[in-house]
Amino acid sequence: MFTIKKANLLFWIFLFLIVLLQLSLSSSPNFTLGVALIHAVAIVLILRVHVYFLNVLIKKYLKTHDTAGFIISALSISFATSILLTAAGYFITIGLLADANLLENELISMFCGMLLVSILIAGMSYSIELFKQNIASEKRHQELRNSVLEMEIDHLRTQLSPHFTFNILNNLQFLIRKDQDEALELLSRYSKILRYYVYESQNKWIKLDDEIAFLKHYFELEKDRSGEDLEISCQWDIPENTLLIIPFLLSTFVENAFKHVSSFKEKKSYIQLHVFLKDENQLFLYIKNASGQQVSNLKKGGVGLKYVKKRLELSYKDNYELELIPEVDSYSVRIKLNLTSV
Structure with missing residues (x-):
């Protein structure tokens, strides 16, 4: 140098x-x-x-x-x-x-x-x-x-969507009365998410495979509590790798998709997710959900989205691309990350 x-x-x-x-x-x-x-x-x-x-x-x-x-x-x-x-x-x-x-x-x-x-x-x-x-x-x-950014991120990282936790507890209360087996399955998945959060939240970098496993549990949990009125499809194309990623980065986009998905009377509401690796170290996430009037609200950006942008800027700088695509009846997010190996 x-x-x-x-x-x-x-x-x-x-x-x-x-x-x-x-x-x-x-x-x-x-x-x-x-x-x-x-x-x-x-x-x-x-x-x-x-x-x-x-x-x-x-x-x-x-x-x-x-x-x-x-x-x-x-x-x-x-x-x-x-x-x-x-x-x-x-x-x-x-x-x-x-x-x-x-x-x-x-x-x-x-x-x-x-x-x-x-x-x-x-x-x-x-x-x-x-x-x-x-x-x-x-x-x-x-x-x-x-x-300052690290302090803000640490503060935001301690908030694993309290409203999400309350929704899970409400669903558990309902399912315990209706279907105890399904309630136990939901509780098991939620415990895995919390366990992962407790043990990995203090790490700046984690294995991509661990983050994808967490994201799958998170996606399935959201899917289970969303009911049958929502058409959900997901595709995971992640081969064996030694890549690293910052924890809990991708789950915000999944949570927002389920949170803001709109219900239509004349057609099926949907969420589509595709996560894949390209050129060995380029991670892509594409998620699209049916969306209506809330598109204007999403443009403003909530706390979660601001949090993700700060983390991306701090950890990846010029090694990421984030594209938010609001349309008339849908909302899409496309993110590309250039990851490093162990």
């Missing part, structure tokens, strides 16, 4: 090579590669110290937002660095080259060039530090947003 530290290292290596190349091409015949190497090392080391003190100043002034103070201090440090660079160049040239003779105008030209380089590096250091702080700030904000 390409990081700021690696970019910083590459910058100093590149700067050293540029300085070395420039000095090696000097017009002086006695300016050997060894002298150029010593001079280049001295320049890079002085500039590195220059950047160190600049970073100390930048962090100090960014906290106080005193930009004017930073500019004055940065110019002062750049001026001092330019003097050091010019002095280093002068003494290395005079000390290592016997016939060297630097004129006053050459020293002034060298000083101006070093001052320009020092100021440019000061500006670059300031920009890089601002960039790093912005990245760190954005990371903190993202972590905070994720924490």
Whole structure:
């Protein structure tokens, strides 16, 4: 992974090579590669110290937002660095080259060039530090947003549709008087759902096979309590796999379909469900139910749908597609998830 530290290292290596190349091409015949190497090392080391003190100043002034103070201090440090660079160049040239003779105008030209380089590096250091702080700030904000979403999800996850539980209990009360065997079967399925909820609700990821098994129990439970007036069809095409999914994601769409299905006098009401895998890791769920006047209410989106959207955004980001299709006499939901393996 390409990081700021690696970019910083590459910058100093590149700067050293540029300085070395420039000095090696000097017009002086006695300016050997060894002298150029010593001079280049001295320049890079002085500039590195220059950047160190600049970073100390930048962090100090960014906290106080005193930009004017930073500019004055940065110019002062750049001026001092330019003097050091010019002095280093002068003494290395005079000390290592016997016939060297630097004129006053050459020293002034060298000083101006070093001052320009020092100021440019000061500006670059300031920009890089601002960039790093912005990245760190954005990371903190993202972590905070994720924490808030996680708290909201944990809160919503503790609410396994109380009205659904009340409906089950009401059905049990009715069935106990009418058909005790059917009531026991309904209670058995409901206990499996609750057991799964208790043990898996704290996990962020679970096996897809476990979620599908839970969804089948949930679908059959809703089917049993809906009566014979509803035409229900379901298809499960999930081969053996090692995929993972967040728990209780798909059951919201099943619950909404049964909750909002409309009854028609002239034709049969229906719910159609198809869950299948494609290309090994793409999970599709398509559910369609007869729907009438409640379509306008569904467009607004209830708590359950908002909850699902938040969980999808938090856990899958760009790896999901959710399509809600309201029509005149039906309502469809299509969801696609790109899942990962164990």
